[in-house]
Amino acid sequence: MARTVSPVIPGFNLTLGYTLIYLSLIVLIPLAGMLVYAAQLSWQDFYQIISAPQVVSALKLSFGTALVAALVNGVIGTLLAWVIVRYRFPGRKIIDALIDLPFALPTAVAGIALTTLYAPKGLLGQYANELGIKVAFTPLGIVLALTFVTLPFVVRTIQPVLEDIPRELEEAATCLGANSFQVLRHVLIPALLPAWLTGFTLAFARAVGEYGSVIFIAGNMPGKTEILPFLIMVKLDQYDYLGATAIGVMMLVVSFVFLLLINLLQRYLIKH
Numbered sequence: 001m002a003r004t005v006s007p008v009i010p011g012f013n014l015t016l017g018y019t020l021i022y023l024s025l026i027v028l029i030p031l032a033g034m035l036v037y038a039a040q041l042s043w044q045d046f047y048q049i050i051s052a053p054q055v056v057s058a059l060k061l062s063f064g065t066a067l068v069a070a071l072v073n074g075v076i077g078t079l080l081a082w083v084i085v086r087y088r089f090p091g092r093k094i095i096d097a098l099i100d101l102p103f104a105l106p107t108a109v110a111g112i113a114l115t116t117l118y119a120p121k122g123l124l125g126q127y128a129n130e131l132g133i134k135v136a137f138t139p140l141g142i143v144l145a146l147t148f149v150t151l152p153f154v155v156r157t158i159q160p161v162l163e164d165i166p167r168e169l170e171e172a173a174t175c176l177g178a179n180s181f182q183v184l185r186h187v188l189i190p191a192l193l194p195a196w197l198t199g200f201t202l203a204f205a206r207a208v209g210e211y212g213s214v215i216f217i218a219g220n221m222p223g224k225t226e227i228l229p230f231l232i233m234v235k236l237d238q239y240d241y242l243g244a245t246a247i248g249v250m251m252l253v254v255s256f257v258f259l260l261l262i263n264l265l266q267r268y269l270i271k272h
Contacts, residue, residue: 079156107212
């Protein structure tokens with residue numbers, strides 16, 4: 001297969017070399033260093049660390065809440081992108097700008113704001129408690145924080161794809177006798193699904209490693225609301241660097257496998 005040559009940035013070897021050097025310095029070398037440091041542990045010691053009840057509980061909580069938050073944003077983010085692209089109304093540009101707020105807002109500030117709002121005596125938390133719903137210091141609060149932080153990833157991934165879908169396709173399908181559900185199933189979903197999976201993947205990946213916005217609203221109760229990033233920080237504060245590294249390697253492996261499966265599914269959908 002012939003190599004495509006860019007007329008804008010010539011020199012394949014030079015640009016590839018810069019790319020690999022940058023990728024190695026930023027991603028590969030730090031990850032390799034973590035793996036080498038973790039190699040000081042025997043398999044038995046490594047398994048003993050990652051199979052501890054506290055670690056397993058934090059693993060389930062971190063990946064479970066990240067998955068729920070990504071799925072929630074998959075629905076809400078798609079609806080927001082649809083409204084912004086397909087409708088014109090007063091305040092549309094303001095809503096469009098507010099979607100990017102979690103990118104600019106420090107995550108710790110977001111966590112403090114959400115905790116203040118949904119605490120048992122907070123502005124909304126007090127009414128939730130009257131209904132028997134506890135938000136702060138529960139997994140529900142963690143999902144809420146992760147949903148807030150990861151919403152832009154889904155919206156900004158789907159929005160340009162929606163803008164590129166001609167409305168004539170929907171109108172043509174309608175003229176051919178398709179109802180709204182058939183237009184959604186056979187026209188919109190196939191076009192949006194690869195972008196939706198990309199946004200879902202980005203949201204999930206960000207949510208798994210989120211720390212700042214979660215530690216305040218989670219309460220960090222071992223076995224209940226303790227996430228893996230916080231557990232790593234606890235290990236580091238206790239100078240248990242090998243334990244923190246072992247948990248980090250476990251997070252890396254689980255995240256890589258999950259993201260690999262999503263990417264394979266995405267490639268399959270694009271080909272078919």
